[in-house]
Amino acid sequence: MSREYPDRPWIGIGVIAFRGEEVLLVRRGKPPRIGSWSLPGGAQHLGETVQEAARRELLEETGIEVGPLLLADVVDAVTHDEAGAVRYHYTIVDFCGEWAGGEARPGDDVDAVAWARPEALDNYALTREARAVIAIARLRLLADAAD
Numbered sequence: 001m002s003r004e005y006p007d008r009p010w011i012g013i014g015v016i017a018f019r020g021e022e023v024l025l026v027r028r029g030k031p032p033r034i035g036s037w038s039l040p041g042g043a044q045h046l047g048e049t050v051q052e053a054a055r056r057e058l059l060e061e062t063g064i065e066v067g068p069l070l071l072a073d074v075v076d077a078v079t080h081d082e083a084g085a086v087r088y089h090y091t092i093v094d095f096c097g098e099w100a101g102g103e104a105r106p107g108d109d110v111d112a113v114a115w116a117r118p119e120a121l122d123n124y125a126l127t128r129e130a131r132a133v134i135a136i137a138r139l140r141l142l143a144d145a146a147d
Contacts, residue, residue, distance in 0.1 A: 003043070003088060004031075004087060004088060005085065005086070005087060006086070006088070006089060008089075009076070009089040009090060009091045010043055010088075010089065010090050010091070011043065011044045011050075011090070011091055011093065012041055012042065012043055012044070012077065012090035012091065012092040012093070013041045013042060013043070013044050013050055013053040013054045013057055013092065013093055013094075013095070014039045014040070014041035014054075014092050014093070014094040014095070014133070015039065015040050015041055015054050015057065015058045015066065015069075015094070015095050015096070015097065016039055016072055016094060016095070016096040016097075016133060016134055016137035017040065017058060017062075017064060017066050017096075017097060017098075017099055018096070018097070018098055018099065018137070018138070018141065019098070019099040019115055021117055021118060022115040022116060022117055023115070023116055023118075023121075023134055023137075023138075024039075024040060024062060024064065024099070024104060024113065024114075024115055024116075025037050025038065025039065025113065025114045025115075025116050025124055025126070026038060026039065026040045026061055026062060026106070026110040026112070026113050026114075027106075027110065027111055027112035027113075027114075028109065028110065028111075029106070029109050029110055029111035030109040032079055032087075032088045033079075036125070036127075037114075037124035037125060037126055038126065038127070038130055039094070039130055039133070039134075040057060040058050040061045040062050040110070041054070041057050041058075041061075041092065041094075042057040042060075042061070042108075042109070043090075044093075050093050050095075051069050051095070054069055054093075054095045055069070057108075059102070060107055060108040061106075061107055061108045061109070061110045061113075062102075062104050062105065062106070062107065062110065062113050063102045063103060063104060063105045063107055064099055064100075064101065064102035064103070064104050065099075065100045065101045065102050066097030066098055066099060066100050067097055067098050067100045068097060069095040069096070069097045070095065070096050070097065070137075070140050070141065070144055071093070071094075071095060071140075072094040072095060072096040072133055072136050072137040072140050073094045073132075073133050073136050073137075074091065074092065074093050074094065075091075075092050075094065075129050075133060076089070076090070076091055076092070077089070077090045077092055077129070078090075094133050094137070096137035096138075096140055096141055097141075098141065121134070
């Protein structure tokens with residue numbers, strides 16, 4: 001099944017990785033959203049758990065690893081073409097975690113990476129959904145640390 005004009009949603013995995021106050025962002029090197037800044041992630045493979053997919057995608061796209069993963073949110077990313085047909089549809093399971101190792105570098109289908117401080121997020125033209133899930137993830141990690 002093609003990711004473009006699919007007959008069902010694809011399961012996507014996203015990772016919101018923090019290093020202190022900074023969050024790791026990637027610039028997409030392939031469609032959809034080529035050239036746009038977003039969160040690392042990609043499609044889950046058959047037989048792979050969502051957490052395995054999250055760790056694999058993060059390592060492939062950015063070269064970093066995170067500690068324990070927490071569920072941040074589940075969002076839909078739907079892109080329509082000019083005629084209104086669904087061109088892409090991903091149901092994205094977003095996890096969050098703290099940087100544990102590795103040097104951030106672009107890999108796989110990413111052409112740039114950046115550690116961004118909260119006050120610098122406006123510089124990356126993130127989607128409303130990406131900004132929201134970053135905020136949710138930050139609160140989720142703070143709540144988990146307080147437990």
